Amino acid sequence: MKNSIKSTLVLICVCAFITAALAVTNSITAPIIAKNEEAAANDALLQVLPDGKNFEKLDITTYSLPATVTEAYKAESGGYVLKLETSGYAAGLVIMCGVDAEGKVAGTVILSSGETPSIGGVAADTLAGALVGKDAAGIDGVDTISGATKTTGAYRAAVKDALNAAIILGGGDVDIRTEEEILNDNLSASLPAADGKFTKLFITEVITGIDAIYKADNGKGAVCVVGEQFIALDENYNVITEVDAELASTVKEQAEKALTSTAEDIDLGKYTGLPSALLSAKLTASGNYVLEMRASGYGINGNHYIASGEYIKIRVSMTADGKIIDCLTISQAESKGYGDACADEKFYGQFDGKTQENYGTIDAINGATLTTNGYKTAILRAFESVIILKGGAE
Amino acid sequence: MKNDNLSVFTKGIIKENPVFVLVLGTCPTIATTTNLIGAFGMGISALLVLLCSNILISLLRKIIPDNVRIPCYIVIIAGFVTIVQMIVHAYFPELYEMLGVYLALITVNCIILGRAEMFASKNSVGKSALDGLGMGLGFTLALCAMAFIREVFGAASFAGVPIAFLENYKIEFLVKAPGGMLVYGLLIALVCVITHGKAPRKKQFSCEGCPSAEHCHSGICANTENKKEDK
Amino acid sequence: METFKTLIVILLSSVFVNNYVLARFLGICPFLGVSKKIDQATGMGVSVTVVMLLATAVTWPIQHFLLDPFGLGYMQTLVFILVIASLVQMVEILLKRFSPALHKGLGVYLPLITTNCAVLGVSINNITDGYNFVESVVSSLGCGLGFLLAMVLFSGIRSRIDESKVPVPFRGLAVTLIAASFISLSFMGFAGIVDALFA
Numbered sequence: 001m002k003n004s005i006k007s008t009l010v011l012i013c014v015c016a017f018i019t020a021a022l023a024v025t026n027s028i029t030a031p032i033i034a035k036n037e038e039a040a041a042n043d044a045l046l047q048v049l050p051d052g053k054n055f056e057k058l059d060i061t062t063y064s065l066p067a068t069v070t071e072a073y074k075a076e077s078g079g080y081v082l083k084l085e086t087s088g089y090a091a092g093l094v095i096m097c098g099v100d101a102e103g104k105v106a107g108t109v110i111l112s113s114g115e116t117p118s119i120g121g122v123a124a125d126t127l128a129g130a131l132v133g134k135d136a137a138g139i140d141g142v143d144t145i146s147g148a149t150k151t152t153g154a155y156r157a158a159v160k161d162a163l164n165a166a167i168i169l170g171g172g173d174v175d176i177r178t179e180e181e182i183l184n185d186n187l188s189a190s191l192p193a194a195d196g197k198f199t200k201l202f203i204t205e206v207i208t209g210i211d212a213i214y215k216a217d218n219g220k221g222a223v224c225v226v227g228e229q230f231i232a233l234d235e236n237y238n239v240i241t242e243v244d245a246e247l248a249s250t251v252k253e254q255a256e257k258a259l260t261s262t263a264e265d266i267d268l269g270k271y272t273g274l275p276s277a278l279l280s281a282k283l284t285a286s287g288n289y290v291l292e293m294r295a296s297g298y299g300i301n302g303n304h305y306i307a308s309g310e311y312i313k314i315r316v317s318m319t320a321d322g323k324i325i326d327c328l329t330i331s332q333a334e335s336k337g338y339g340d341a342c343a344d345e346k347f348y349g350q351f352d353g354k355t356q357e358n359y360g361t362i363d364a365i366n367g368a369t370l371t372t373n374g375y376k377t378a379i380l381r382a383f384e385s386v387i388i389l390k391g392g393a394e
Numbered sequence: 395m396k397n398d399n400l401s402v403f404t405k406g407i408i409k410e411n412p413v414f415v416l417v418l419g420t421c422p423t424i425a426t427t428t429n430l431i432g433a434f435g436m437g438i439s440a441l442l443v444l445l446c447s448n449i450l451i452s453l454l455r456k457i458i459p460d461n462v463r464i465p466c467y468i469v470i471i472a473g474f475v476t477i478v479q480m481i482v483h484a485y486f487p488e489l490y491e492m493l494g495v496y497l498a499l500i501t502v503n504c505i506i507l508g509r510a511e512m513f514a515s516k517n518s519v520g521k522s523a524l525d526g527l528g529m530g531l532g533f534t535l536a537l538c539a540m541a542f543i544r545e546v547f548g549a550a551s552f553a554g555v556p557i558a559f560l561e562n563y564k565i566e567f568l569v570k571a572p573g574g575m576l577v578y579g580l581l582i583a584l585v586c587v588i589t590h591g592k593a594p595r596k597k598q599f600s601c602e603g604c605p606s607a608e609h610c611h612s613g614i615c616a617n618t619e620n621k622k623e624d625k
Numbered sequence: 626m627e628t629f630k631t632l633i634v635i636l637l638s639s640v641f642v643n644n645y646v647l648a649r650f651l652g653i654c655p656f657l658g659v660s661k662k663i664d665q666a667t668g669m670g671v672s673v674t675v676v677m678l679l680a681t682a683v684t685w686p687i688q689h690f691l692l693d694p695f696g697l698g699y700m701q702t703l704v705f706i707l708v709i710a711s712l713v714q715m716v717e718i719l720l721k722r723f724s725p726a727l728h729k730g731l732g733v734y735l736p737l738i739t740t741n742c743a744v745l746g747v748s749i750n751n752i753t754d755g756y757n758f759v760e761s762v763v764s765s766l767g768c769g770l771g772f773l774l775a776m777v778l779f780s781g782i783r784s785r786i787d788e789s790k791v792p793v794p795f796r797g798l799a800v801t802l803i804a805a806s807f808i809s810l811s812f813m814g815f816a817g818i819v820d821a822l823f824a
Contacts, residue, residue, distance in 0.1 A: 007461050014458070019703075040487070425650035468706055495749050495753065498701070503742070504740060572810035
């Protein structure tokens with residue numbers, strides 16, 4: 001018993017002594033280690049901003065910087081270094097970007113990228129060199145690296161964010177909103193009652209003089225886009241934005257037509273010869289057709305093994321004489337960064353106003369020929385469907 | 395007496411070289427000998443730990459009760475390893491990066507626990523210090539010899555300085571994992587030839603030098619011995 | 626799904642690509658010492674795997690909930706080796722008490738594991754690699770299985786060496802190391818395979 005107490009005591013003493021020795025050593029070496037690490041981090045900063053001196057880390061939460069910025073350093077000698085991480089489309093690119101005192105790119109370095117080393121990786125190195133000395137306007141002029149459109153785009157966007165961030169950190173003001181945010185801000189400004197939540201109306205009537213209509217999600221009216229103007233309507237379709245009387249009456253009349261459009265389901269079983277791509281159809285009171293189509297994307301037309309076998313679903317509205325009023329991609333599971341651009345309004349918006357004669361002239365999706373072709377075929381089937389539906393039930 | 399001390403010091407360097415003769419601490423021997431700087435750093439770090447732990451354990455040899463001696467040794471050694479680790483991290487950050495986890499693994503290097511158990515716990519402070527110094531130097535020299543061969547012929551450089559005329563004749567295999575084992579094996583054979591097999595073989599030393607010797611006697615070693623006798 | 630893939634990649638790469646014995650040189654002493662017979666090799670390999678799993682399961686929480694919050698990161702080596710040593714002792718006592726048969730089989734290998742640098746190596750590497758708890762456990766399982774695989778493969782080769790005529794200076798460890806070098810060489814063929822499988 002006495003022995004084991006002694007043993008335990010000795011062990012505890014040894015442990016205590018060693019722990020104390022460690023604590024003392026740590027208190028001596030810890031500041032040196034921290035200083036070394038700071039110096040190493042400083043070297044990385046100097047790589048992208050070679051003229052910088054005395055870097056100071058900034059608290060980015062106190063500024064409203066682009067969301068991609070994860071770290072920011074200010075050089076006493078002028079200029080900033082920003083660490084950025086892209087998200088969403090082309091996520092996973094992490095770069096450091098130095099911005100000199102004149103707001104031009106001083107240097108960039110890639111910390112990590114999810115790129116194929118042979119294509120995107122090379123692009124990154126080439127781009128890093130090409131971007132040096134450019135300002136925001138100059139960045140767009142940098143050539144896209146062939147085969148690496150996505151990387152080029154992401155890199156350019158990130159560097160632009162860095163330049164914008166540098167302006168903001170310098171006390172300047174810059175619009176860092178995305179296109180969607182700008183649109184939503186404009187809509188909210190013209191119709192505050194909507195609480196900032198809008199949905200684009202799928203138009204099923206032929207309307208003139210209005211480019212697009214956004215309905216308030218809470219039902220408190222809608223906003224019509226006419227050129228650069230945002231014109232708000234209340235629940236009873238009265239124009240509440242101040243515009244001249246003539247425009248107000250056109251907008252009221254056209255918007256009311258679009259917003260009050262009703263449609264009835266067509267029983268497809270009563271028709272023969274309808275294409276299998278037609279999923280459902282409706283006929284509006286005014287005699288327009290609203291069709292839901294399925295399109296074979298990359299997974300069905302192309303490679304089953306690397307893309308999903310899901311169809312792209314499209315909604316298209318058309319007049320009885322075969323002119324597209326509106327077109328919308330409802331769902332898709334195309335390859336990320338390629339075919340998924342078919343869900344972009346910039347793509348499907350091209351079909352508005354097209355007929356069977358000229359629908360083929362739309363621009364294909366870059367790098368997704370199969371998806372584009374599948375989509376076009378589905379639109380052709382829609383034209384054919386309308387001709388059959390118009391012919392009447394058997 | 396003087397002579398005796400000298401032999402305590404020198405035996406670790408040649409006659410009982412921990413790496414080539416006792417074959418202890420094989421892991422860092424292969425892992426950290428891809429270049430001379432790393433090998434030298436590793437050797438000196440181990441030497442410091444060995445020296446300090448030998449001294450402290452020898453000082454405490456009459457205080458530490460037998461039944462808790464292994465835990466005590468482990469704590470002391472791990473403590474010194476951490477101290478060395480912190481010093482290297484603070485003053486030689488590049489070396490710290492290079493050695494990585496192997497620095498921490500000096501803790502379980504058989505040489506150190508082996509010397510503590512075999513020598514420091516039975517001998518005076520002075521002798522233990524000399525023994526630690528000798529063994530540490532032997533370890534360092536062995537590591538450097540291996541690193542010299544691997545770096546010069548495998549990477550065509552000497553302590554990081556490129557050797558131009560060897561540039562086109564690199565045997566890159568040597569700096570990879572299997573190359574380390576091969577060079578080690580060949581060097582052991584070479585030492586055996588030089589000493590005409592007079593150096594004590596691993597067999598005679600392994601159990602005495604091994605910290606697990608006491609468990610071992612009733613275990614694996616004994617079993618194999620018995621089986622041999624059965625035959 | 627993504628997590629599952631990560632776990633598989635960790636497991637396979639720690640068994641084959643970053644095999645602790647053959648590519649990272651941890652645990653060489655038992656690899657050379659206890660691989661003379663296949664049953665010994667298996668016993669040692671299984672014991673190491675079990676202790677590695679237990680050690681990781683204990684050291685990971687210690688690091689993240691005890692050492693890091695109190696700024697005691699520098700105590701890592703000391704605490705980990707003590708944990709491993711006491712763990713080994715505990716496993717031995719428990720085995721002796723509850724499963725004497727198993728103890729007879731594995732017991733003799735347990736004391737050797739305390740000073741097996743692969744166990745401490747795995748515990749520390751899991752922390753430095755920034756793995757979460759599940760990933761750490763999977764990684765240590767992979768390392769243990771990799772160790773077992775290397776031991777079993779090597780014991781087969783050693784039994785052949787023992788029966789062949791070896792030049793005198795190479796007898797014993799020299800030829801063993803050279804043979805180990807060739808196994809390690811064959812394992813280099815796995816490099817890149819795991820990444821390619823899931824690319």
